[in-house]
Amino acid sequence: MFLTNMLERGSQEVVLNDISASTGVLLVEYLYSGNIDITQLNAQDLLAASDMLLLGALKKKVEDFLLSHTDSVNCI
Template sequence: MRTANELVDVVLVFGELRLACHKVILASSSYYFRRMFSGGLRESQSDEVAIKGIDAKTGKLLVKYLYSGKIDITEENAQNLLFASNMLLLDDLKAASEEFLCEHIQPSNCVSLLNLSHLYEIKDLVKRAQQFITDKWAEIS
């Protein structure tokens, strides 16, 4: 129904990308959207909502996830999905992104993942990144 623009009642804007959606689907999938559309906020009356801080590529993945519950987390999108899932209060996606990052620590990303883990208070990633850095110090430095 979304791709056919049937009964859509809101357009989410991610940068230049505009995606027609159903408020009820978004609200049932995310507490963030539930509060936005039912909490008396300006967006509850608007037919267009700009989602700032989330790029078009990530936005497209998120909308697909909100409708299907499925997403392909990759090294290219994991950090963006972590940020977006944290922002949109998507706990399952956040946990999946965290787990993916924990499993994909490399010399090229271990320091940035350690910083990211502190930012989002991801204890498991902190431990794994610190251990990786300790174990691979000669390779990293």
């Protein structure tokens, strides 16, 4: 997006319509630090955002979190 001749390359602002502000903040913190606080409240949004933005390492972290928090009571 920023390294090719796409519209966002010359822009000071990029709008990500499918990502909430709170998820966006978490993503920026993750991209700068490599750390992220995945919770039951943000896991689904982070999974969708990491998939959309092709952040494979983050997607794997979220998938692992979801797998570790899935049981026979909440899997439906």
